[in-house]
Amino acid sequence: MRIGVYLCQAGIGDPDAVDLHSIAGYAANLPGVEVVKDLGKLPRIDPKVLADEIKSSKIERIVIAGDSPGFFKPGFTRALALAGGDPTEVKLASFREYGASTGAGTDRAKSVLACATLGVPFPLAAVPDTTAVHPDTLVVGGGVAGIQAALEIGDAGKKVYLVERTGTIGGHMAQFDKTFPTLDCAACILTPKMVAVGQHEMIDLMTYCEVDDVSGSPGSYKVKIRKKARRVDEDACVACHDCAAVCPVRVPSEFDNGIVERKAVYMPFPQAVPNVYVVDGDSCTYVQSDGKKCGVCAKKCPKECIDLDQTDEIVEIEVGNIILAVGYEVYDAHKIERYGYGALPNVLTALEFERLTNASGPTGGKIVCKTKRFNKRKKADEWVFDADEGESPKSIAIVHCVGSRDANHNPYCSRVCCMYSLKFAHLVTEKLPDADCYEFYIDMRAFGKGYEEFADRIKAEGTFVIRGRTAKVHEADGRLVIRGEEIVEEELVEFPVDMVLLSVGLVPTADSARLAAMLGLATDGDGWFSELDYNAAPTETERGGIYVAGLCQGPKDIPDTVAQASAVAAGVLKSIAIGRGLDSRADLSLSDIEARAASLTRA
Amino acid sequence: MAIRANPKLIYELEKYGADDVSKCYHCGNCSATCPLTSSDSIFPRRDMRNLQMGLESNLESSVDPWLCYYCGQCSDECPRDAEPGETMMSLRRWLTSRYDWTGISRLIYRSWKAELSAIVFLAIITGIFFLAMGFWKGDIHDYDGANAFLQSGESWYGIPVFWRMSGWGIHLFDWLLAAVLVFFLGTNCIRMWWFSMGRDRDLHFSLWAYVKNIWLLPFHFFTQKRYATCERKTPWAIHLWLMLSYVTMLILIMVFLELMWSGPGVDWRVHAFGLTAAGGLLITSLYVLRGRVVKTETHYKYSHESDWMFLILLLVVTCTGILQFFLHRFGSDVAANIAYVVHLMAVVPMLGLEVPFSKWSHLAYRPLGMYFHHVREDTVAAEQPVREPLGAAQAA
Amino acid sequence: MTFEPKIVGFLCNWCSYTGADLAGTSRIHYAPNVSVIRVMCSARIDPTFVLKALMDGADGVLICGCHPGDCHYSEGNYKMMRRFPLLKKLLADYGIEDDRVRLEWVSASEGQRFADVVNDMTERVRALGPSPVKADLATDMAER
C-alpha cells in the first residue's frame, strides 16, 4: 500500500510540544510511505491540486499528522475521492488527541503516526500492561464530586480515604441556596450525602488535610498526607460553640465568601461534616504569638478538647487508585475594574449572592443592600449586610460572562453561569416581587435537561433579559449605574440599579497546578486537567490509576459532575474487582506501540 | 423587502485594513464603552454587523465612521480582539473610495504599489516641469520666489503676459491646483451627501434642518470638539495642533505668499505664523510617525500603507519647506531652489492625491458627517415617536 | 365566607404522587383543599377507603393513578378502572353526588395537570356544598 504522509498543524496547544522535523524524518522510513510533506500551520489546501498530486504519485492511503489533523481531513478526503481513491483511506494521526502535547511529545507523536499508517486506531495499540492493584482508594477533594465518588466506592464495600483541604466536606455546593433547574435546595441534596460519608464505615474522612507527596507506581501509590493542625480533638468535640463564643479574633468567613466574619476557632457552617470546630492557625492570637497571648478558648472548652499547641503531622497511606476532584475557584472579579467590584459595595459576586439569598446565610435569606456602619475595632466605616437595617433592592442587574468568553480574561465559557444567573433572577423575583431584574447576556446557554424550559419560565416571570454585555458599572448620586447595549432593540441602555450581581466564571484551583506537577499530569491551556481521551475516556489520565472527576477537568454543572464522579468509580471498582489495573500510558515506549500495532495488522 | 447579504464584502474590506471584524460575536461591549456613540447611531457594533453581512447600502449611507475618532478603547476592551476601532478606520477608507467617483481612491487604497507609483509619477512631472522652466527662462542662481522658474518677460511668444508687473506666477499655480482639488473633493462630498442623505426615501430632511445646523461645519472643522469628548485627550490635542498648523500654512501660501518671498528683509508678521506652523507640522508628524513605528497607542497598532505614505509626504514637505527658507536666508540660492523643487515635488502629490482621494479628504468628510448626522437626528426626532428606553423606570 | 371543602386524595406512588411532587418542584400553585394519601398503586385503593373518608367527614375523594397502559405494575390502574364504576353505583345509591368522588389519571410528568385536576375538583365540590354524609350520620346518632 502506497502511503502519503502530510504534516498539517491547526495551532491547538503548545506548538513546541513536538519536533516536526524529526517526525517527518521518521515518517519517511515507515513501510509503504511514499510521500512526506510538511504543509506547515493552517495550510490552505486545494483539493483539486492535491488530487492530481495523489494521482501522479499513486497514493492509496493518506495520513494527516498534526496537533488536530481533523481540521484538514475533509479537504484530503475530497482530494482522494477526486483522484478515484477510497475516501475511507484518509487516516488521522492526531498528536493532541493522544497526548503528544506533553512529556515525550515527539516519541508519542511518532507512535501515533505509525499506528495511522498501519490503519490501526492508536488506543487499540497503545494499551499498557496491567499490574496488581491495592484495594484502597484515595479521593482528593470533598466537594460533591469527591463525595459521590467516595460513596460509590465505599458503598461497594471498598476502603476509601477522602482528603479535604478545609475543615468540612461539601465544597462549593454546600454554599448554594437552590440548584437549577428544579430549584430544590442544594442542602437537601448534598447534606444527606455528606452525612452518609461522615457515617460510612468504609470511608476514612480526612478533613483539614492536604496531599503532600505521591510516590510509587500505578496499582500502589504511596501518599504522604499532611494532617494540618486542627487543634481540636475531632472525636471529643461536641460542637457546643463555647470556644467560638469567647474567641476574640474576627476574620472574614470563607464559607460565606467574606460577607460575614467568623472567629479564629470556628465551625465552617452549622451542617458541617464532621460537625467539629477547627482553629485557624493563621488568625489565632495564641498560635501567632507562640502561646504568649490568649488561649482562652482552650480554657473555656468544657470537654478540654482544644490543644492549641498541636502541630501538623504527616500520615502515609498506600492506595491503588487516586481520584482527583479538587474542583474550582471563581474568577477574581477585582481583575475587571470596569465593574467596580471591591470599590462599589453593592456589586456582588455570584457566590456572595448565593450566601446572601441562602436561608442559612447571614441575613437568613433576606436580600438586602449593604449598609454602612462604623467598625469600632477597625476604627473605620465598613459596608455590611444587615437583615433589619439594610433596605431591599428595588432593581438588580445580573451581568453574565464576567471573566469568561473574553480574550482579555478567560477565553472559555464557564458553562454554568447562564443557568445560575437565571436562577438568581428567579430567586429575586420570588423574594422581592416588585423588584426589577435585568440580565445582561451574550448567548443564553440553557442546554441541559429542562434548562431551556427554565429559561423561558424566568422570562415569563418578568425578568428583563438584555442581549448585550455590560460595559461598565459606576456610581452616580449614591446608586449604581449600569451601561450596556441592548442589541435586539438596538439601543444603548444606561440606568441606575441598587445591586449588581457579577456572574463570575470558573477557574482551576491553585491546588490543580500543584497536583498536576506532583503527579505528572497534563493540563490544558486554561489549567484544567487533561483527560486521557476527550470522547472515549473523559475521566482517565495518562497515569494509570489516576482519575479526574468533576470541575477540575473543566466547568460542569451538578448533574454532569455527579455522573462523572460515579463514572470514575467504575474504573476504580473494575480494577479492584479483578485485582489488576492498567499501567500508565505515559510509560509506553515508541517501540512497544509500534510492535503492538504491527501485530494487530497481522492478526 | 429583505436586503441581500453579501458574504464577499468582508474579504474586500480586508484590503482596506479590516482583518479582524469577522471575530466579532456582538456582545455590544464596544458601543457601550464608546463615549461618543448614542442610541440613534450605535457604533462601532452596528457598522461591524453591516460589514460582516455585507450590507453595502447600509454601510454607504452610514456616517458613523466619521463620528468615530478611534481613541482605541473599544479595541482594548473587545473580548474577541475584533478591533472595532480599526474596523471603523478601514470603513473610513472604504467610504472615501466609495464617495470618490473617479475610482482613483479605490485604486490607491487597494494597492500600495498603485499609490506609490502615482506619487512618484506626479512628483517627477512636477519636478521636470519646474526644472525645465527654470533652465529655460529662469535663473537657478537667482532665488526669486515670485518668478522662480517662471517666465518673467514682457510677452511669451507674442502673448502679453499680464503678470509681468509682479510675480504672481507661482500663486496662479497654487490656485489652479487648489481649484482642481476643490473640484474633486467637492464632487465627492456631493456623492457623500447623496449616499447618506439624498437617496433616503424614509425620511424627509427639511431645508430648515440643513440651515440651522450649518454652523456645525466650521465649528467642528476648527475645534474638533467631538474628538475632545473621548476619554483620552492627547490624541485630540496632537490632531488639533497638526490640523491648525496645516491650515495656517495653507492660508499663508494661498493668500500671503508674496509677503513670504519678498526678501531680503523678513516680514515677521507672516513669518512668525509660518515658522510656528512649520514647527507644529514637524513636531506632530514626527510624533505620529514615532507612534506608528513603536505602536505606542491602540490607534497606532495597525497602519495601512496609505498612512505611511501620507506621513512621509507630509514630513518631506515640511522639511523641504523649512530647508528652502533657511537656505535662502543664508544666501545659498542654488540649494534653496533645489530644495524648493523637491518641496513642490512632494507638495503636488500630497495635495493632489491625499486631499480628494485619500486620507486628507477626511478634513471635509468628518465635519460633513457630523453635520449630516445632526440633520438626521433632528428629522428623526421630529418625525418618529421616541421609544421609552429600557430601565427608564429606574432612572425615575 | 365561602365553604372550603375537605377532600382526601389517594395517589399512586409512581405516577400521580410523583406528579404532585413535580407540581411542587415547579412551584405550580393550586387549591389547598386536597390532602394526599400515598398508596403504592391505584389498585390498592379499597372501596372501603373511600367510604371511610366520606364517613369521617370528607366532602370529596380524589383518586389518581398512572394513565391507562402506563401503570408501574403494568395493569393496576385497569383494575381500579373496573372497580370504580361499581363504587360509583354504590355511592349513587347512598345519594352521594357524582362529582364528589372522582378518578383521574396523572402521570409523573404532569405537575400542571395535577394542579388543574385539584383546582377543578375543589371548585365542583365547593359548588355542591358540604357532604350530606356528615349530616346524615349526625341525625342517625341523634335518633339512636
Added chain:
Amino acid sequence: MEEQLRIGVYVCNCGTNIAKIVDCDAVIEHCSTLPGVVVARPYKYMCSNPGQQMIVEDIKEQKLNRVVVAACSPRMHEPTFRKALQTAGINPYFLEMANIREQCSWVHDDPAVATAKARGLVTAATLRVAAHEPLERRSVDMCKDLLVIGGGITGMTAALDLADAGSKVYLVDRDDHLGGNVARIDLTAPYLDSARDMLTERMTRTVEHANIELLLNSEVEKVEGFVGNFKATITGRPDDGKGEPATQTVDVGSVVVCTGFQEFDAGRATNYGYGKLPNVVTSFEFEKMLTEGRVETKEGKIPEYVAIVHCVGSRSTEFHPYCSRVCCVTALKYAQEVKSAIPTAYVSDIYVDMHAFGKGHEDFYRRGSEAKTLFLMYAKNDSPVIRKADPKDDCEMLIEVNETLSGEAIEIPADMVVLMVGMEARADSGDMAHLVNISRDKDGWFIESHPKLDPVATTTDGIYIAGGCQAPKDIPDSVAQARAAAARILGRIAKGKLEIDAVYAVIDEDFCSGCRMCNELCPYSAIEYDDEKKRSNVISALCKACGACVAACPSGAIKALHFTDQQIFAEIEGVLA
C-alpha cells in the same frame, strides 16, 4: 404486652422553603397534643447531620419508638431518615414522613391555610405511624450478569466496563452492526478527532471480549423479575432474514438501557423546504457527503454558498421545547469542514444562541469566526424561510432571516443548506419504558430517579439508563453516564447480596378461603396456590407490593405490609381530624 407509644415529631424548616409559608411552631404545638407524642421539635435542615443526630439522640434518650418527620417528599429522604432510625437502634419502618414541602409549602401561598393543611398532614402521619409494624428488609442474591440494550457508544462502554470486571454481558442491538448514531459520524467536535477510530477501538474490543455475548438483529421481548434477579427474553432475527427467529431467556442482575435517540424529521418543519428543495439536507446526510468526499449539489456542482441552520425541531413551541445540546458545536464543525473541503466556499451559520459550552467549544467557535464564517442570529420561533432563487441570482436558494443582531430582514444566498436536526426520543421509547417498567417525561425521554442525586438510576431498582435516551447528550457525557451506571452495578456486585424493600403482601392462612381470585390478579404471578393447604401464599421476592390483591381479597386475608388498612384508615382520620 404492647409497649406504649413514644412518638417523636420533627418539623423541618428546610431553610425557608417550608418555614416561609408554614408556621412550623404552630404545627409543633398542635402535634405535641396528639396521643403518644413525647417530643416535637423543629430544625432548619432535618436532613443535615445535626438534624439526624437530633433524632438519633432523642430516640436514645427519650426512648422513642416511633418517629414522624414532616419535611420534603418521602421519595426524596425516606431512606435518609430510615437510616437514622436504624443507627439509633429501632426498626427503620417505625418512620413516617409528612410531605409538607412539595405538596404544601411549595404549592400554596396563604400561610394560614398552608399551616392548617400541614397540621392535618402531620397529624395523619402521627396517627399512621402509631399503627406501624416492625418490618425486616429482604436480602436477595445479586446476579453479576448484565443486560445492555443498545449497542451504541454508550452501550458498548457500559458493557466493556462490566465485562472487564468479569461479569457476563448480553449486549443487544436491533441493528446488524454496533455503533449506533456515532457510527454515522466521521469527526467529532470540537477537536475534529476521528469518531471512526474511537468506534473501531470500542467495537473491536466488544466483539473480541470473552465475557460479552453480542446479540445483533435482536430485540428484548420481556424483562421479568426484580433487582439482582431479572429474567430477560431476547429474540433474534436470523441474519439471512429467513427461518425461525431464535428466542432465548437469560438471567441478569441488572439492565442498562442505552437506546439513544433518533433525529428530528426535518420534513415536519415546512419552512425549510426539506424534501422539496433538492439541496436542503439534514446534518446526517451532510455528514455522509463529507465522509465520502463529495460535497456537491444534486446537480453535481460544487456549492459556492453553504448555509447551516441551527435548532431545526429544537427550542421551538411548535416541535420540541428543549435544546438538543450538540447541534451548535456540530454546526461549527461543519463550518470548519466545508472550509476545508471547499476552500472557496462562503459559509453562513444561522443560529439562535450559540451553545458552545463544553471544554474547547468556545475556542472552536472563535476559530469559526476567524475563518470568516458569517454568523446570523434569529429569534426563537421566528425560523428562517428557504426559497428557490431566481435565475438572475447567482445561487440556488435564498434564505430569509429576521436577523436579530442587526434588526434587518435579510436574505442570504445558498447553494446548499444543512439543517441541524435536533434529537428526539425514539418513536418506540414508550414500548421500551414499558418493557423495563420505567417512566418517561413529556418529551419521551426516560426519567432518572433524581437528576442530581442519582442521574442513572430509575424508578425501578436494577434498571439503569445512560446516554441519549435520558436526554440529548454529547459523546463525553454519554460515556460518563454509561460508566456511572457501570459503577452502580459493580458496587452491588461487589457486595454479592443486596437488600430490597420490606414492603410486600402477606396472606394470613387462617383467613384465606382459597378462592384463588388473587392468583389471577397478580401481574408478577407472585401468588401461588398450595394444593395441600388449599391456601394461596405470596412469594415475597417476586411481590412488588402493588396491593391489587389486597384490595380484591373478599375475605380480607391479604395484608400489604406498610400499607395496611389500619394504617391508611389512621391516615384518613388524620387528614380529616
